[in-house]
Amino acid sequence: MQSQIIAALVSNIQLMQEIHGYAHKIQKAKYSAPVKLRWTQEETDLLEQTIQMFGHNITKIQQVLVSKTSKQIYFRMHYLNVKQQKYVQKYSFVDND
Numbered sequence: 001m002q003s004q005i006i007a008a009l010v011s012n013i014q015l016m017q018e019i020h021g022y023a024h025k026i027q028k029a030k031y032s033a034p035v036k037l038r039w040t041q042e043e044t045d046l047l048e049q050t051i052q053m054f055g056h057n058i059t060k061i062q063q064v065l066v067s068k069t070s071k072q073i074y075f076r077m078h079y080l081n082v083k084q085q086k087y088v089q090k091y092s093f094v095d096n097d
Contacts, residue, residue, distance in 0.1 A: 039076055043068070047076060 039047075047065060054060040056077065058070045065073060 037067075039068075044076070044080070047073065048080070051077065 043065065047061065050061045050064045058073050058077075061073055062068065062070050068076075
């Protein structure tokens, strides 16, 4: 009788260790950084829309663009800003005289 109880306890402990291991893997995957991928046109459009809504608040923008880190969002915002400035400079017809 005691051996059956001990065997049941051992199997329960092993099961709990397995569950804990799976939970740890899930938690680790949940908080791992997104994979580095190129920005799609849809993500860029969504970023531009969220900038119009929230300004340059990266925390709020990241809540919408969950597939990107705050660092990725920051650098994309900077890239879009530089790109826009170059476009304005190239096609500006205003004389500064």
